[in-house]
Amino acid sequence: MSFLVTPQSLHFDAPLPLQSGASIRGYDLSYETYGELNAARDNAVLICHALNASHHVAGVYAGQDKSEGWWDNMVGPGKSVDTNRFFVIGVNNLGSCFGSTGPMHIHPDTGQVYGAGFPVVTVEDWVNAQARLLDALGIERLAAVMGGSLGGMQALGWTLQYPERVRHAVVVASAPNLTAENIAFNEVARRAIVTDPDFHGGDFYHHGVVPRRGLRIARMIGHITYLSDDVMNEKFGRQLREAVTQNASGYRFSTQDVEFQIESYLRYQGDKFSDYFDANTYLLITRALDYFDPARTFGGDLTRALARATSQFLLVSFSTDWRFAPTRSREIVKALLDNRRDVSYAEIDAPHGHDAFLLDDPRYLGVVRAYFDSIAGAAQ
């Protein structure tokens, strides 16, 4: 039995200027908090989410038996990020489809659903929106900002946009930017969505349909890249879903029926995802991933780009993560060390690929626990 939490929401009237030059006003941010803000208001930890996640990081909602929080193994009383000591904040990003203002909400100026007209948001924009939430909560400086994957990019972004407001940054399974291959996978997923006839140029809400075909393909591609080749072979291998006994090979000999277990798994994941995820949100979030690149305006020089950061860092990567490979974390570590910053780095030997950052690896959880213990110790 986990601890009880209640989602909250804050409305922001003032326009938020966006990196694109556009702005957004009259928006809401959904968030949750766990633990208590101390009197010094210096024990807050902000958790940033990745593509398919939300402000619901940990705990259970009233009436639930078990937690659906995406980092419930990481955050809670006595856990690595210990809510007995830290005041933890989970926040849903702008453009998402889990509560904060997104493409399926009403544009205050037009009274119409945003749809494809929702402004393009970037990691930098999300960090600015999160900073406004902290202002509203009366938190001047974070004990730590933490995230995995795209969440790690936000944590890194915090140290560059608000260096004075971050004591520690925990950047897990992340990268200083996407590789061409990562952009390519995002682009295929987006094309699958955009070319689905039910997408209707992003205005599918008006047509009472959902571009499910595209969302399914997008999710299937995503799932392949979240897992390692090894763990896929171990979990599924070439196992058949239902072996046919009439022939020696055991195959059904069909191009369209499910034959291998891996196909069944992927179709299931795709179907489930298309039931709840918003297609416009998928486009926005993958684009935010593509765009993140703090070194771009420094001619690609990451060392110069990270010179602004003043916080202490923990970076964690996973050996079989081919989407956000350890080499990418090491680039960040090197750039920080070039700037003589205080950096801890753990490369966890885990078989699970990119997904490892969400899983119960004792060494991983132990490294994070030790780091947060040291934060708490230093604060006392």
Place this chain on the structure above:
Amino acid sequence: MSFLVTPQSLHFDAPLPLQSGASIRGYDLSYETYGELNAARDNAVLICHALNASHHVAGVYAGQDKSEGWWDNMVGPGKSVDTNRFFVIGVNNLGSCFGSTGPMHIHPDTGQVYGAGFPVVTVEDWVNAQARLLDALGIERLAAVMGGSLGGMQALGWTLQYPERVRHAVVVASAPNLTAENIAFNEVARRAIVTDPDFHGGDFYHHGVVPRRGLRIARMIGHITYLSDDVMNEKFGRQLREAVTQNASGYRFSTQDVEFQIESYLRYQGDKFSDYFDANTYLLITRALDYFDPARTFGGDLTRALARATSQFLLVSFSTDWRFAPTRSREIVKALLDNRRDVSYAEIDAPHGHDAFLLDDPRYLGVVRAYFDSIAGAAQ
């Protein structure tokens, strides 16, 4: 200027029993030959093609300026597979869309287009069909059978189904079966095609449409897996197609427009492919890839599965090929050595990923040349 070639075709009336239990009759095989069959009829080399290729291996057709043969750098007068010494045969497989009988042709029993009703064909079936072609050409025994990727699977299949008819097998960038990850990529591509509303259950020919959306996605996924992460970064990196000068980042801030060069490249490849490739063929060929697994009926024991092979082998793999990784070639090498077979193995350090097997790597072409020189020498 390359050498002139003319595509040929042979009709086969007798039913070909297929691995699925079905059969196909009244079919045609398109093929080409290069060089001269010698008096002893023992200098024939069969070239097997991969997913997106045909019987047109090398040379130019009348009126062409340059060769569109997919292995023109490998096969020809004075080349690694020297047509001054060898009689080289390229054959298009059943179910393909480049000349041999396939889904867009007429079923002789029904008078209707096969469409989705084209029987599922396997690597084993293709090898049997190729053996019939050799019978018709009066070739009892091949000097060598050779192929890359799926073509390599056919070369391996030859040594198991017709060991007495193959002196040498050259298996390039191949594998003893697909991994779960490879099957997963194939499945996503198939789902993109099958769920395209223009697919019409495979009978799109009757509707005067082509499931272009699905084919595009399939090809984009394929292209990502043919290239290495390194070569993609080198070729495209995070380069923008057209930088915007009004903002510091140079981004256009759009979720649907092309922003990065890699997106432009993939869209172009997808569009081009959807103009000429048949959707039902894509399903059939990817399924043949999924199904190939000679060890399956030996409880997964590749050593026992390859015990039947009696030919000599050259295996070649490429260091950055993550689709058919060197470890997969080494599994074949090990199983052959366990059986005390004569095996040469070259692992080429090349940056190009799976695509390397089609490219002009001097070490690669040199290894193949030396091997074919030794075949020619031994035959003299």
